Structure formats: C-alpha cells, structure tokens
Amino acid sequence: xxxxxxxxxxxxLMDVKLGELGTWIGGRDFTPNGLIASLRKGHDRYYNKxxxxxxxxxxxxxxxxxxxxxxxxxxxYDHIKHDRWRKYH
Amino acid sequence: MASxxxxxxxxxxxxxxxxxxxxxxxWLMFPNPAPRWINSRFLTLxxxxxxxxxxxxxxxxxxxxxxxxLVLASLMIFLISLNxxxxxxxxxxxxxxxxxxxxxxxxxWLATVLIGLRNQPTAALGHLLPEGTPVPLIxxxxxxxxxxxxxxxxxxGVRLTANLTxxxxxxxxxxxxxxxxxxxxxxxAIVTSVxxxxxxxxxxxxxxxxxxxxxxLMSLYLQENV
Numbered sequence: 001x002x003x004x005x006x007x008x009x010x011x012x013l014m015d016v017k018l019g020e021l022g023t024w025i026g027g028r029d030f031t032p033n034g035l036i037a038s039l040r041k042g043h044d045r046y047y048n049k050x051x052x053x054x055x056x057x058x059x060x061x062x063x064x065x066x067x068x069x070x071x072x073x074x075x076x077y078d079h080i081k082h083d084r085w086r087k088y089h
Numbered sequence: 090m091a092s093x094x095x096x097x098x099x100x101x102x103x104x105x106x107x108x109x110x111x112x113x114x115x116w117l118m119f120p121n122p123a124p125r126w127i128n129s130r131f132l133t134l135x136x137x138x139x140x141x142x143x144x145x146x147x148x149x150x151x152x153x154x155x156x157x158x159l160v161l162a163s164l165m166i167f168l169i170s171l172n173x174x175x176x177x178x179x180x181x182x183x184x185x186x187x188x189x190x191x192x193x194x195x196x197x198w199l200a201t202v203l204i205g206l207r208n209q210p211t212a213a214l215g216h217l218l219p220e221g222t223p224v225p226l227i228x229x230x231x232x233x234x235x236x237x238x239x240x241x242x243x244x245x246g247v248r249l250t251a252n253l254t255x256x257x258x259x260x261x262x263x264x265x266x267x268x269x270x271x272x273x274x275x276x277x278a279i280v281t282s283v284x285x286x287x288x289x290x291x292x293x294x295x296x297x298x299x300x301x302x303x304x305x306l307m308s309l310y311l312q313e314n315v
Contacts, residue, residue, distance in 0.1 A: 047120060052129045061118075061131065065177060068114065072100075072179040075107060079095045080179075 093261055097254065100181045111181050115170035139166065146302065153208075154309055164193070165302050172253060172294040185257065187250045194245035194305075201309045202238070249301055256291045263287060 028034070050060030073080070100107040119135060122128050128136070143162045147155055168184065175182025183189050205213035217234040218227065267280040 043117070051131050052120070052123060054127065054129060056129050056131055064117070065174075068174070069177050069179055072177075072181065075100055076179055076181075079098070 093258060096181075096257060096261065097185050099186075107181075108183065111183050112171075114174060115167060118170055118174075119166060150309065157309060160197075161302055161305070164197075164305075165298055168249075168298040168301060172298065175253070175257070176288070176291060176294065182253060182257065184249055185254045187246060190246035190249045191242070194249075195242045197305055198242040198245065201305075245301060245305065253294060256287075256294065260284065260287055260291065 046064075047060075050056065050063065053060075100111065120132065122132055122136065127133070139162060142165060143158055146161055146165075147158055150157075171182060171184050174180055175184070202213075205216075217231050217238070219230070219234075222230050263280065263284045267277050267284055270277045270280060
C-alpha cells in the first residue's frame with residue numbers, strides 16, 4: 001500500500017529523509033505558540049503511553065523524575081564543577 | 090570558593106532565570122482526570138489523597154469556611170510537590186526562598202483577618218482577650234495578643250523557609266562529610282546511616298506542609314466559627 005502524500009514540513013521527524021531535513025526545519029513552527037504546542041503534544045504522548053494506563057507502575061513517573069534530575073544537573077553544572085577535588089580551583 | 094549556599098541560588102541558564110520552570114513542574118505531576126469511569130492508578134492514588142486530605146481539613150470548619158476548600162487544597166498540593174521534588178538530587182526548591190513563602194503567607198493571613206473583621210467584628214476583636222483573665226492583666230494581654238496576631242504571617246513564612254533550608258543544608262554537609270571520610274575511616278558506615286536517617290526525617294518536609302496549612306486553617310476557623 002503506497003503512503004499518502006504528506007507535506008514535508010508536517011511529517012514526523014523519523015519519517016523525514018535526510019535530504020529533506022533542511023526543508024523540514026524551515027517549515028516547522030518556531031513561534032512561541034508553536035513551541036508550546038509542540039511541548040504540549042510531546043507531553044501528551046508521553047503521558048498517554050506511560051502514565052495514563054489502567055495498570056501503570058512506578059516506571060512512568062520515575063522516568064519523568066530521572067529526566068528532571070538529569071536536566072537539573074545540566075543546568076547546575078556551572079556551579080557544580082567547582083566541587084571537584086583539585087589542588088588549584 | 091564554592092560555598093554550601095550555592096544550592097539555594099536561583100537557577101539560571103546562560104542568564105535566563107529558570108525559576109519559572111521550577112514552579113511549573115508540579116503542574117506536570119497532577120494531570121487532569123480522563124473522562125473515564127476508572128482512571129489510571131496514578132490518578133486514582135492522587136485523587137484519593139486529595140479527597141481524603143480536603144475532607145480532613147474541612148471537618149472543623151463551619152459551612153461558611155468551605156469556600157476556602159479550593160485554595161487550601163491547592164496550596165497543600167503546591168507545597169507538598171515543591172518540597173518533595175526538591176529532595177531529588179541536583180534539583181532546586183523554590184520554597185527555600187523567603188520571598189516565595191512570605192508571598193504565600195502574608196496575603197492569605199490578611200484575608201482571614203479581614204474576613205473575620207468584616208463579618209463578625211466583635212467576635213474577631215474578642216479573640217484578643219482570652220476568657221477568665223484577671224482584670225489587672227487585661228491591657229497587657231491585649232497588647233500581647235495583638236503582637237501574636239501580627240507575627241503570624243511572619244512565623245508562617247519563616248517557618249517553612251527555615252525548615253527546608255536547614256534540612257537541605259544539613260543533608261549537604263553530612264553527605265560531604267561522609268564522602269570525605271570514605272578513604273580515611275570506615276566510620277563512614279555510621280555517617281552514611283545518619284545521612285539516610287536524615288533524608289527520611291526530611292520527608293517530614295511533608296509534615297511541613299501539614300504544619301503550614303493547619304496553622305493557616307487555625308486562623309481561618311477561629312475567625313469564621315462561632
């Protein structure tokens with residue numbers, strides 16, 4: 001079954017061919033509204049796959065929290081790098 | 090020189106303050122219930138906790154005070170999630186900032202005082218004099234009770250700030266001590282267990298919110314009840 005023709009800018013990232021990458025990036029919506037919309041969609045997808053299930057375990061929330069810890073580490077790196085054992089700081 | 094207080098600095102990423110993000114994060118943890126008969130386990134647990142807490146909180150208040158149910162419940166959820174998220178490594182806890190806690194405490198306390206003074210001024214002023222005081226003591230006691238009334242918002246804000254800041258600082262200190270002692274002495278086993286114990290006790294941050302909302306509540310139903 002042949003795929004229906006979809007505009008390049010509206011394809012999912014994994015379906016975009018390498019040559020079309022430039023067109024794809026150029027066509028995406030980078031306005032604040034667009035960014036927030038993409039964040040919301042990403043969140044909804046994650047939530048519906050891992051948390052909003054009848055018999056969810058601790059995994060869905062745990063992944064979120066670990067991601068938050070990793071993000072906080074990246075943000076605080078500038079402060080934290082002074083905590084290393086060094087003779088001269 | 091990196092001090093121990095660096096963990097309380099407002100987080101910035103290349104000059105952009107990330108404080109707003111630290112605030113918004115609890116919002117992610119409390120999703121809307123789906124239009125379904127039975128929700129996910131996560132949501133069921135949350136709704137059970139919230140309902141239980143709210144009914145417990147509103148039991149001693151008469152019906153007039155039930156308008157405050159939403160405010161008090163959301164305050165509790167906000168504080169509890171901020172504090173618990175701050176216990177994770179490398180995260181930032183907004184409630185360690187006095188500005189935030191005073192911003193929460195002062196307006197709410199003022200609201201309770203004004204509501205009491207507006208609806209039942211005699212009773213509200215009457216709270217300043219406990220029953221059965223000997224007559225010569227009355228002037229002194231009124232002054233004392235007024236001072237204690239005005240100190241309430243200060244106490245609310247500072248209590249939350251001080252508890253959380255002290256807890257975080259202590260954890261950092263003890264963890265550093267344990268880390269430093271590791272190559273030197275196996276006393277570390279004892280020190281590490283102290284860290285663990287402290288972390289558990291710090292989940293008493295949860296009790297912190299209880300204390301906060303309960304005190305707020307106390308002011309409220311003192312004003313609005315008979």
